[in-house]
Amino acid sequence: MADSKPLFSLDGDPVAAEALLRDVFGIVVDEVIRKGTSASEKVCEWKEPEELKRLLDLELRSQGEAPEQILARCRAVIRYSVKTCHPHFFNQLFSGLDPHSLAGRVITESLNTSQYTYEIAPVFVLMEEEVLKKLRALVGWSSGDGVFCPGGSISNMYAMNLARYQRYPDCKQRGLRGLPPLALFTSKECHYSIKKGAAFLGLGTDSVWIVKTDERGKMMPEDLERQISLAEAEGSVPFLVSATSGTTVLGAFDPLEAIADVCQRHGLWLHVDAAWGGSVLLSQTHRHLLDGIQRADSVAWNPHKLLAAGLQCSALLLRDTSNLLRCCHGSQASYLFQQDKFYDVALDTGDKVVQCGRRVDCLKLWLMWKAQGGQGLERRVDRAFALAWYLVEELKKREGFELVIEPEFVNVCFWFVPPSLRGKQENPDYSERLAKVAPVLKERMVKEGSMMIGYQPHGTRGNFFRMVVANPALTRADMDFLLNELERLGQDL
Secondary structure, eight states: OTTSOOTTOOTTOHHHHHHHHHHHHHHIIIIIIISTTOTTSOSOOOOOHHHHHHHHTOOOOSSOOOHHHHHHHHHHHHHTSOOTTSTTEESSSOOOOOHHHHHHHHHHHHHOOOTTOTTTOHHHHHHHHHHHHHHHHHHTOSSOEEEEESSHHHHHHHHHHHHHHHHOTTHHHHGGGGOOOEEEEEETTSOTHHHHHHHHTTSOGGGEEEEOBOTTSOBOHHHHHHHHHHHHHTTOEEEEEEEEBSOTTTOOBOOHHHHHHHHHHHTOEEEEEOTTTGGGGGOTTTGGGGTTGGGOSEEEEOTTSTTOOOSOOEEEEEOOOSOHHHHHHOOOOTTTSOTTOSSOGGGOGGGGSSOSSOOOOSHHHHHHHHHHHHHHHHHHHHHHHHHHHHHHHHHHHSTTEEESSOOSSSEEEEEEOOGGGTTOTTSTTHHHHHTTHHHHHHHHHHHHTSOEEEEEEETTEEEEEEEEOOOTTOOHHHHHHHHHHHHHHHTTO
16 A cells, blocks of 8 residues: 555655646735735625535545646635735734735745754744844843744733743642632733633633723723732732733723833733734834833734734743743753753753744744835834824714724724714614614625725724724725725615
């Protein structure tokens, strides 16, 4: 059986393998990069799940298929996938396509190495440290540590685990039985990963104390003080505050200086979840939104969002210089982290993380930075702000559009009020009827494939749209299209 060649296998046939890959890359360039970024093409081609299963023919069979069939399947996968690089994809906190970042991702996938030892990833071990050093410098630290994580949620969980370990290092061996009841504090606008992390780490969601926010969604330091006192009165031990720089819905930035003062008074670890807003640090015009971030103990920052570095690119940055990451997570596996290697074993960074295999996430950001320079990335951030302000001003000029709040970031939150509801704000069922508008418009735009924009309820507010201005290719024409398209889709409501 070892000598029998599977049908259509390319194993041992480098010429055929190269031909296939050239064809696939050609399809990607044509269908994803050219068409996928064209405003004249659809953002998505919606199909119901059962029809999509049939079109894709998802079943895995015992016999392989011919290269022509494989290429057809590649085209189908692209055709029915959402084009997140499209200029009318406004649905998430990430969008767009940076060609240099994509080049980095292609190289990363092709080299297929794991970022845990210098011996198998020498280029990327050195590169990751240089990129992290640059990000730390933007935070305001001249030294420290860090690691790229598989997403901002994991970065936040790492920060929670590190804060707990720093206070109670015995917990690594003894587990929860060696701990008093702990308390961590975050705002009601925090990312849901904070509660998920508390559950995952065994702290329990009851250990998360929710701090009030003001009308703009910013944590209120005076209520943080109150919550800390309440937690202590109930017998819990406060250990961490997680502030947010760029909340998911409203795009709010917590007052870090005041929060840092509270943490300093109580001896608490300050983590800043800047997964969304961290890239604002590149802008001399807008970085004041993160004043005080240099006082944090840890920072989560996702360059795959506002910088368009490509999924995924999520950094956890630490002010710590005591090797806390390795102490907290290391297990000294002798088959991987031998201490008698012929090079400096401090370069084997894999024991800093809870993963074994770890994908390379630094190259796409490094290559993009090399091409754009810090100044180019700064312009990218400033341009996003400028387009958001343009959208707000245009929105105010049109009947039927109502801002939720004046934005300070690139999240523009608003209601579209259809013709049948205009001037009827005093009606008792107005809010209930208005909340039904966004879901209807979302269904229409997705099924037409014209654009994608997210919506959500928020506190006592009914469903409203959250426009995210993040794609570096956006223009004023795209902002105008958004407003025109909502008017078209909702003219009969």
